[in-house]
Amino acid sequence: MNKVTLAVVGAGEFGTRYLNALRSVAGVHIGCICDRDRAKAEGAAASLPGVRVATDIQQVCDDPSIDAVIVVTPEHLHRVVAEPALRAGKHVIVEKPLATTPEDAEAMMRAAKETNRLLMTAFLLRFDYRYAQLKERIEEVGKVRNVYAYRNFDRSLFALYSRTHSFIENAIHDIDLVLWYVGSKVKRVHGFCRNTQGRENPDVNWGVLEFENDAIAVIHTSWLYPPQRHDVLQWNTGVQVMGDRGVLEVRSDSDGFRANTESFGQVVLDQTGWATIHGEPRGAFGAMLRHFIQCLRGEAHYRGTTPEEAMESMRVAVALAENAATKPE
Ligand SMILES: NC(=O)c1ccc[n+]([C@@H]2O[C@H](COP(=O)([O-])OP(=O)(O)OC[C@H]3O[C@@H](n4cnc5c(N)ncnc54)[C@H](O)[C@@H]3O)[C@@H](O)[C@H]2O)c1
Structure with missing residues (x-):
């Protein structure tokens, strides 16, 4: 099966951690790095040749090659990225918490249900x-x-x-x-x-x-x-x-x-x-990412935190x- 193409939205502390880990997760292609701060997105993309840089989630939504979006924006800015991504038919991993208000969480859950996309909150533990x-x-x-x-x-x-x-x-x-x-x-x-x-x-x-x-x-x-x-x-x-x-x-x-x-x-x-062994993320973070990818490829039944539990x-x-x-x- 083809690789799963991902966009990472938010190239801050944690977005960088995702990018480092994803490089060595099997079956993954990093297609795009998006940050509203262009310098941050470009900085993160510098060591990943061929990766597109974006500054607005809409550019990610409009890109048909992107299968899934990883939302690593500040806590209160998860919905502004996750909801349009889901509505554009992308699967989503959103960093914890799902959102900071019930209204935002409900809107994201509704979008996932209506588009039948996977919405995983990254409870790595x-x-x-x-x-x-x-x-x-x-x-x-x-x-x-x-x-x-x-x-x-x-x-x-x-x-x-x-x-x-x-x-x-x-x-x-x-x-x-x-x-x-x-x-x-x-x-x-x-x-x-x-x-x-x-x-x-x-x-x-x-x-x-x-x-x-x-x-x-x-x-x-x-x-x-x-x-x-x-x-x-x-x-x-x-x-x-x-x-x-x-x-x-x-x-x-x-x-x-x-x-x-x-x-x-x-x-x-x-x-x-976060343990990396032989260049691969082998701790809970890596296991969570591999599980998400396996679910998208139809190789595993989802066993992470459900949107209802995250809510x-x-x-x-x-x-x-x-x-x-x-x-x-
Ligand atoms: N699981 C964990 O253990 C863990 C640990 C730390 C952080 N986190 C979570 O990760 C998420 C990100 O945290 P961080 O430490 O990387 O924050 P950060 O502030 O370092 O990075 C956030 C980035 O998002 C960008 N951004 C903001 N709004 C945007 C938008 N609308 N579109 C595109 N880019 C946008 C900012 O420019 C910034 O570069 C948070 O939800 C945080 O709680 C999880």
Whole structure:
């Protein structure tokens, strides 16, 4: 079968990561890089000879050679790219969150339904073998009673990601996992936030979710981790699921690949998210991309987060942010 031709829209931090990974994913041709900032699109295309450069999603929509679009624009600008792309008959991967408002998410879902295109929200942790195995073994712990999920990142990254509330931008990964694991509807949310860095949104965020089946989850996301070299980023992330008959746990900063060298000191390196082995993206990110391509080629049945699940995670995240805003700091 012919290669799947992709356009990457948004050549920023994460768009660049997609482009690097996609170079070595089998069955993929990168056809176009689009950024409203032409210099960024041209910069990203410089090392990819023959790739077209665009500055407007309409140019991508009008190009019949593009099969699918990867939306890597800022969180509140997903719909402006994804909806026209879907309407033009392209399949779409949209970075998380699906959108930042229910109205945008609904418009994207409607476009995907009406055109029968795949709309995948890039919840890569569902393709991390540890989180996926936790889901596969969840019945062993019996009824799930409580879940604790945490995601604490480097202060310096907050300069960029404070543009969106962290429940919606960052904790959304954990909200997706927690809803997947608990398998019940959220009946009440309680958000507690502190803004210690004086940016647009709070950097310390604790959320409590009460589920209809009586399970309770705590979601914790802060940006107080000390600044690190990004090539050796140590992820302070994990999840603990407790049920009547046991505990299942994933911890990223203690179970990775350990190195202790003169140049870096002691580091525990992530091997499951972005690991590149023999030049290929072998972590969850690569697995997610390969799965998307296999689905488009009719070689796999879709098993990522559905648009309805992505919508629910977003609703919970928005509710947490709104609830936190009702409480004085
Ligand atoms: N999965 C993860 O772990 C993870 C990590 C970081 C970021 N992300 C997500 O990736 C997305 C992009 O984040 P980023 O860090 O790359 O942001 P960024 O600000 O570095 O890049 C966004 C790019 O989009 C471009 N852009 C904006 N509007 C556009 C439009 N209408 N058409 C074309 N280009 C447009 C901007 O010029 C910019 O170059 C966000 O949704 C973010 O939450 C995911």
